[in-house]
Amino acid sequence: MTQHRIKTVQCLSPAGLHRMAYKEWGDPANSRVLVCVHGVTRVSDDFDNMASALSDQYRVVCPDVVGRGRSxxxxxxxxxxxxxxxxxxxxxxxxxxxxxxxxxxTSMGGLIGMGLASMKDSPVKKLVLNDVGPALNPSALARIGDYVGKDVRFTTFDEAARYIKDISLPFGPHSDDEWRKLAADVLKQDKDGKWILHYDPGLAVPLRATTPELLQRAEAMLWMAYDAIACPTLLVRGAESDLLKPEVAQAMTSRGPKPKLVDIPGVGHAPTFFHADQIAHVRNFLLG
Structure with missing residues (x-):
């Protein structure tokens, strides 16, 4: 696998400064940049296979969104x-x-991309949305919200890895080694040697504060943002996704950037892009 570099950048929130870590693949002087952003409880390491595969063409940059991973x-x-x-x-x-x-x-990373791509003079010239859109199924949000912020601790790595696999089964078929990587990337040991999740349990705070009214307002704002996107867009959907309903994906193809829609069979929320057939969709769209 191609070598990567781990770097950090200092960012600002209303509460002060924080460091965001990112993995960078490919030639650091390459002006062609691909940014890959993960879902709500995942990390930059999710993109190792895809970043390695595309680093011959791009400088691929995969951040750990603040509150997660190395950030x-x-x-x-x-x-x-x-x-x-x-x-x-x-x-x-x-x-x-x-x-x-x-x-x-992917998922949250797609919402961030939508937000950025919708702005006037946006630097985003091509956009791939992986299993996400402006309207998200509330029961799937509740399913995800149910395990975000849970203080889970495991005595052994194998026990922790089983838990990660159980909550990640919608990712679709993966080999034992791939499931191990998917688990290892989001687990760490605490000072007592227990295996815990890599992210700030505080991620759950805004999720828990969400009401049906707030969700409705957010959805209206997301559709407005989506309709403002003008760059070429590819929409990928896990064919069995419970987050992005088929009717929402269809509606997305006829408004805003009018993306091409690709369904990934046998996968729910969300395709991992670990495998060559999935990576090929991205390569063909971005470079074809």
Whole structure:
């Protein structure tokens, strides 16, 4: 696998400064930049296979969104929301000196990409949305919200890895080694040697504060943002996804950027892009 570099950039929230870590693959002087952003409880390491495969063409940059992985935790968990994440990405792009970028976003990473791509003079010139859209199924949000912020601790890595596999089964079929990697990337040991999750339990604070009214308002704002996107867009959907309903994906194809829709069979929320057949969809769209 191609070598990567781990770097950090200092970002600002209303509560102060924080460091955001990112993995960078490929030639650091390459002006063609692909930014890949993970889902709510995942990390930059999710993109190792895809970043390695595309680093011959791109400088691939995979951040750990604040509160996760190698990045700092926010002093005020109320700021674990898309506007803060978009702001952090603008800072990252300035650090990369990237005037134009291509963007791949899984779930939350797609919402961040939508927010950035919808802005006037946006640097995002091509956008891949992986199993996400402006309207998200509330029962799937509740399913995800149920395990975010749970203080789970395990005595052995194998026990912890089984837990990660159980909550990640919608990712679809993976080999034992791939499940191990998916677990290892999001587990760490605490000072007592217990295996815990890599992210700030405070991520759950804004999720728990969400009411049906707030969700409705957020959805209306997301559709407005989506309709403002003008760059070429690819929409990927896990064919069995409970988060992005088929009717929402269909509606997305006829408004806003009118993306091409690709369904990944046998997968729910969300395709991992570990495998060559999935990576090929991205390569063909971005470079074809």
């Amino acid at each position: 700092d935790w926010l002093r005020d968990p109320q700021h674990y929301q898309v506007p803060q994440y978009v702001s952090d990405m603008v800072t990252l792009l300035a650090r990369l000196d990237a005037e134009t970028v291509h963007w791949f976003g």
